[in-house]
Amino acid sequence: MARISPLMLAPPLIFAGLAGLFLVGMLKGDPNSLPSVFIGQPAPPVPEAPLTGRIHLTDDMLRSGEVTVVNFWASWCPPCRAEHPYLLQLQADGVRVAGINFNDTSRSLPTAIWMAPRIRSSPSAMTLRAAPRSTGA
Amino acid sequence: MTAPPETFIVDGDGTVLFKFTGPLVGSDLEQRFAPELNKALGIE
Numbered sequence: 100m101a102r103i104s105p106l107m108l109a110p111p112l113i114f115a116g117l118a119g120l121f122l123v124g125m126l127k128g129d130p131n132s133l134p135s136v137f138i139g140q141p142a143p144p145v146p147e148a149p150l151t152g153r154i155h156l157t158d159d160m161l162r163s164g165e166v167t168v169v170n171f172w173a174s175w176c177p178p179c180r181a182e183h184p185y186l187l188q189l190q191a192d193g194v195r196v197a198g199i200n201f202n203d204t205s206r207s208l209p210t211a212i213w214m215a216p217r218i219r220s221s222p223s224a225m226t227l228r229a230a231p232r233s234t235g236a
Numbered sequence: 237m238t239a240p241p242e243t244f245i246v247d248g249d250g251t252v253l254f255k256f257t258g259p260l261v262g263s264d265l266e267q268r269f270a271p272e273l274n275k276a277l278g279i280e
Contacts, residue, residue, distance in 0.1 A: 178258065182265075189273075
């Protein structure tokens with residue numbers, strides 16, 4: 100009977116080991132539940148580039164005693180469009196919603212009409228870029 | 237901030253209470269974000 104070299108067993112064993120590790124990693128909890136380093140910390144300074152004609156969200160507004168939902172969005176981001184109705188509803192319910200635009204060009208922003216209601220009715224509006232721009236709501 | 241959409245709940249003192257990655261839709265919205273927002277707003 101032919102003997103199998105231990106070296107021949109190494110590749111499948113290594114593969115099986117890695118596959119096992121990946122499987123454990125994939126099944127280990129919800130990646131969205133990973134705690135953010137921001138939790139419990141003061142909010143970082145808000146961007147200083149407001150959208151033209153919009154109210155500028157300021158650090159003072161974030162510390163005015165009112166809970167604020169700060170949403171990062173972009174015109175090129177389909178999931179942002181999907182969540183937009185909920186954010187509008189929140190705002191209609193009286194929750195302060197601030198939108199911070201992320202990595203949009205000044206040319207593409209005006210065409211982001213779908214965001215217009217949020218921006219228009221928001222108590223604050225600004226824009227963020229690479230280190231975000233913000234439009235508030 | 238990694239990529240949009242991301243949403244943060246900030247309390248009245250400017251402290252970040254909660255971070256939500258992804259769109260605010262469906263079961264994630266109902267089971268994860270909404271309870272945290274209600275808690276922040278003092279709604280049981």
